[in-house]
Amino acid sequence: MENINLFLPEIFLVLTILATLMIGVFFKNSYNLVTKIVYGILVSLILIILNSFDESFKLFSDSYTSNSFTNFFKILILIGTFFILIITQKFIKENKINNFEYPVVLLLSVLGMFIMISANDLILFYLGLELQSLALYILASLDRNNLKSNEAGLKYFILSALASGLLLYGCSLLYGFTSSTNFDVIGLKANTKNLGAIFAMVFILVGLAFKISAVPFHMWTPDVYEGAPSSVTSFFAVVPKVAGIAVFIRFMQIPFNQLADHWQTILIFISLASMILGAVAAIGQTNIKRLIAYSSIGHIGFALAGISTNSVSGYSSSIVYISIYVVMNLGIFACIFLMKRDGKYCENLKDLSGISKHHPILSISLLIILFSLAGIPPFAGFFAKFYIFMSVIESKMYTLAIMGLLSTVISAFYYLRIIKIIYFDDVNKPFDKFKDLGISTTLLLSSLILATFFVYPSYLNILVKTLIIN
C-alpha cells in the first residue's frame, strides 16, 4: 500500500479526470465549473508533487520511476498548463469553443506526459506517449467548424502516427536485441557492439525528434500551429516540448548511455539543422503563429545542443533553457491574446504596427520578451543561451558553438523586425481595450522574471544540477 501512495499524482489525476468528465456530462453549460475544478486539480497536483519532491524510488518491477528530476519536469508542465488555461479563457469563450471537454482533454494529455516522463520501461513509455498524442490530436481539431483547425488535426494525426510507428518499430527492435523492455537493463546491454540496438536507437530518436518538432521532422509544426485555435497553439508550443526534452534526456541518460558516441553525432546534426532552419525560415513569415512555430524549432535546437554534449552541465543547461523558454512563450502568447481589434483576434504581424503609441505597457513587455527570445543580455534568454554554450564549449564542440551563435544573429533579425513593427512603424488603430486579470498578470510576471533574472541567475542552475546528479 505504501507504494500506491508514491504513485499518488497519477492516481489523483486519473480519478479527478474521470470525475470532472462526469460533472461535465451531467451539468448543463458546465464549462466554467469544469475549468474552475481543473484549476484546483492543477494547483493541488503541484502541492502533492512538491510534498514528496526529493523522494526517489521505482515501482511496478522497476517500470515506473519517480525522482526529483521527473518531479521538476512535472511541476514545469503543471505550471505551464495552469497559465495557459488562464490566458486562453477569454479567447475560448469569445470564439465559442468553450466545450467542457477542452480542460479535461488538456488534463489527459498532462497525464500522458506524466507517464511518459516517469516511464522506466518501453511499454509504459509508449502508452504515455500515445495518451498525450491522442489528446493533442483532439485539441488541434477542437474548433470543429473551422476547416483549418480540422486540417491541422488531421495533418498532425497522420504525421504523428507515422512517427509513432517508427518509434514503436525502434522499441521492438530494441527489445529484440536486448531481450528486455526495462530501461536499466537496456542500458547495460545496448553497447556499441550491439548493432541492432544502434539501429533501434536511430528509429527511437526519429520518433522523439518528431514529437519535439526538431529538423528534419518539423514539417507539421507551422501548419498545425497556424491551423489550430490560438488557445491550443499556446499549449502545443509550451507543454509538449517540456515533456519531449525530459524524455530525450531520460533516454540518452539511461537506455542509450553506452551509445553516446553514436547519438551525439545525430543530435549535433539535428540541433544545428534546427537552429539554422528556425532562424532562416522565420524571416519570411507574416503570421505570428507561424513565426512562433519556426522560432520554437530554433529554440529546440538550442536545447538539444545542450543534450548533445552528454555531460551533467549540458543536461542541466538544456533544462534551464527549456524552463526559460516556457516563461518566454507564456509571455508571448499572453500578448497574442491581447491583440484583439474590432472583436477579432489578430494574427498578422502587420496588426502590431505602431502599437507602442496606444499600448505602452504591452509593447514594453513584448520588447523584453522578444529581446529575451533573441538572447540579448541582460534578459533571461541570454543566460539560457550562455549556459548552453558554456557546456558546448566545455565539450570542445566549437563548430556547434559558432554555428549556434551565428544563428542567433540571424534569428535576432526577425525578432528585431517585430520590434521594428511595434515601435518604428506608423500607428495603426488601437486594439480593443479590455481588462483580463489573468492575461495581464501572466504577461507582467513573465516579463518581470525575464528582466530581473540577471540579478541572481544561478538559482535555477543550482537547482537543476542537483536534479541531474540525483
Add this chain to the structure above:
Amino acid sequence: MNFPILSSITLLPILGAIFILIFNNKTNENKNVIYVSLFTSVMTLFLAIFLWYVFDKSSSEFQFVEEKNWISGYIKFKFGIDGISILFIVLTAFITPICVISCINSVKNRLKEFLIAILFLESFMIGVFCSLDLVVFYLFFEAGLIPMFLIIGIWGGPKRVYAAFKFFLFTLLGSVLMLVAIISIYWITGTTDLTEIFVIKIPVEYQYVLWLAFFSSFAVKMPMWPVHTWLPDAHVEAPTAGSVILAAILLKMAGYGFLRFSIGMFPVASEYFVPLIFTLSVIAIIYTSLVALMQEDMKKLIAYSSVAHMGFVTLGIFTFTKQGIEGSIFQMLSHGLISAALFLCVGVVYDRVHSRLIGSYGGLVNILPKYSLVFAVFMLGAIGLPGTSGFVGEILVLLGVFQKNFLVAILASIGVILGAAYMLWLYKRVILGRLEKKELTELKDLNLSEGLMLFLLAGLTLFLGFYPNLILDTIHVSVDKLINDYQMNLILNTVK
C-alpha cells in the same frame, strides 16, 4: 571603503529611469521628466567626479573593487577601476547631461521614453567601464545595443530602420564571436576574472584565435575599416543626442576593450597582429578622410572623420609605447568631447532649418556669431590645432608611431593634413562667405541651453589643450603597468 560606490554610480541612472517610468505626471509632463533626468545625470556626474577625486592616482592596482558571487560556481560579479577606466566613466557621466539638455530642443515626440532610453544607456556604458569580469563586461557591452537600437529606430531620420538594423546586427555579429572566446577562456583558465587571468596567463597557442575573436567585436565597434560602414548610416539617421552618445562613448568602448582585454590578456598575439592593425588603421585614416572630403551631408562628414580619428587611436594603442598609448587615451577623450560638440553643432542648425546638407547653408557667420565662434573652436580641435585637446592626442600618438614604424607615421601624418582639408572646407562652406539663402536670414543664434552645452564643451576642449596633465596624471601609472606587464609577458614567452 566598503560603500559600493561603483555599483551605485552604475545603478543611479537606471533608478532615475524607473522613477520616470513609474511616476507619470500628466501636467507639465515633459518639463518634469527633463528635470528628473537632468537631476539624475548630474548627480551621476558629481559622483563620478568625486570618484575621480578620491581615486588614488599613484597606485596601479584596481581600486574600489567590489566582488559578489553571481553565477555561483562559475562567475563572480566583479567591479573595479584603474586610471584608464575612471576617465571614461567621467566622460560618460559628463556627456549624458549634455544629451539630456540637447533633447529640450531636438526631441519633439515621446520625450519621456527617449530620456528613459538615454539613462539606461548611461548605466550600461558605465557598467562596461567598471567591469573586471569578462562576462559582466559582455553583459553591459551587449545590453547597450538595446537602447541605442531604439533611439535610432524610433527618433531617427527617414532611413532609420535600415540604419538601426545595420547597427544592431553588425555589432551583434562581432560580439557573439567574443562570447565564444570568453567562454573558451573560462574553460582554458578556469575563470573569467580579469585580474586572475592576468596572473594565470593564457597559453600562447590559444592567444591568436582568441585575439581575433575579440578583435572582430572591437573592430566593428571601433569601427575600423572595412567594417565601418554601419557608422555613417547610424550617425546620419540617429537623433542628435543619439549621435552624440554614439560618437562620444560607444565608440570608445572598443578602444577601451583593446587596451584592457586584447593587450592585457593576449600580449603575444597583440604583438603578432601589429601589422594587421597598422595596415587597417592607415587605410582607415587616409581612405575615410578622402571619403569625408566628398560628403554633402554634415553628419556623414563628421562620422567619417570619427573613423579616421579612431584610426589614430588604434595606431597609438598598438605601438605599445608610453606616448602612443597615453596619446590614444587622450585622443579618445578629446574626440569624445569634440565629436559630441560637432554633432551638437549640426543639431543646432538642423533644429532650425531641418536640413543636414552642406549645400543648404552658407554665410552663417553673418547672423549666428556665437554659433560660428564655438563651431570654429571644435573645427580646429578636430583638425588638431595646438592649444586644443585634439593636438595633444595626435602629437602623442604620432610620437609613439614614429618610434615603431616610420612609413606608417608618415602616412598617418598625411591623414592629419587631409583632416584639416575637409574640416576647413566644411567650415568655409557652412559658416563663411556671404549669406545668400533667403530662408536662412530669419535664424536665431544659440539659445540658453544650447549656449550652455557648447560653451562648456568649448571651454573644456581649450582647457585640456593647455593643461593636458589633468588627464595624463591620472593615467601615467596605469599605462606604465600595462606596458610593463606587456613587455614582461613577451620576454617570458621568448625565454620559453
